[in-house]
Amino acid sequence: xxxxxxxxxxxxxxxxxxxxxxxxxxxxxxxxxxxxxxxxxxxxxxxxxxxxxxxxxxxxxxxxxxxxxxxxxxxxxxxxxxxxxxxxxxxxxxxxxxxxxxxxxxxxxxxxxxxxxxxxxxxxxxxxxxxxxxxxxxxxxxxxxxxxxxxxxxxxxxxxxxxxxxxxxxxxxxxxxxxxxxxxxxx
Numbered sequence: 742x743x744x745x746x747x748x749x750x751x752x753x754x755x756x757x758x759x760x761x762x763x764x765x766x767x768x769x770x771x772x773x774x775x776x777x778x779x780x781x782x783x784x785x786x787x788x789x790x791x792x793x794x795x796x797x798x799x800x801x802x803x804x805x806x807x808x809x810x811x812x813x814x815x816x817x818x819x820x821x822x823x824x825x826x827x828x829x830x831x832x833x834x835x836x837x838x839x840x841x842x843x844x845x846x847x848x849x850x851x852x853x854x855x856x857x858x859x860x861x862x863x864x865x866x867x868x869x870x871x872x873x874x875x876x877x878x879x880x881x882x883x884x885x886x887x888x889x890x891x892x893x894x895x896x897x898x899x900x901x902x903x904x905x906x907x908x909x910x911x912x913x914x915x916x917x918x919x920x921x922x923x924x925x926x927x928x
Contacts (some may be wrong), residue, residue, distance in 0.1 A: 745775055747922035766795040770808055777811050785815035806832050813847045817854075826851060844882045849887055858895045865891065869904075880882040882911035886924050893927060901927070 753928035756765035770792040776784040789808045798802035813828035825847060845868030850863035865888040872881035889905035892898070900920040905927055912920040 746772065749775070751805045762795065763799070767804070769898040769911070770796075770804060770811075771820075773808070773811055777814060782815040782818040785811055786819075790814065802835060803836055803839075806835045809835070810840055810843040810847070813844065817847055817850055822854065823850060838871070839875055839877070839887065842868040842875065842877060842884060844889060846880060846884050849891070853887075853891050853894060858891070861891050862888070878911045878915060882908045882915070882917075882920065884921075885911065886927070889924075890927050 749768055753765055753768050753772075756762070756768060769788045773785050773788040773792065776782070776788075776817045788809045790881060793805065793808040793812070794809065809828045809832045813832065816822075816828065817825035829844045829848045829851065832840050833848075845864045849861045849864035849868065852864055865884050868882055868884040869888065872884060873877070885904040886908035889903075889908060890902040892901035892904070908924045910922055912918075912924060
């Protein structure tokens, strides 16, 4: 991650020097996404908020939606539930189809955190359907795993098997062996 961070910062300096604000903020958003992927949630927030501010000014819906999703997940993972909810609802209101399952993933986690099985299940299932409609196996795998883990959390072991197995198969197809191992821990 250190070399990726250094490269991103070097590229951002270049874009700043050449006055290319669009690419500068795009790279800042990509850097925030890298932090999200390696679960450095605290490091996601500041660059995401900076980039989001710019993309709001230029009304770039895809980036607004993507960054709001990143912030929702980062705020959830850092225990800032109300901020997470706010960003989730913002994504859902934007109605960007590709972003919807990611927002539903975080919304499901929020509902599970609040011990609301019905709403968590609804969010995860809707997210899975939307991910399938979008042909997005990446988020579908995480949604399937979250659904299976949620069933286990609420002592519904029989219901957990199918989504956990689906998650394992999806992660295998994508070559994400560490996620296969993580998912199998919950079988």
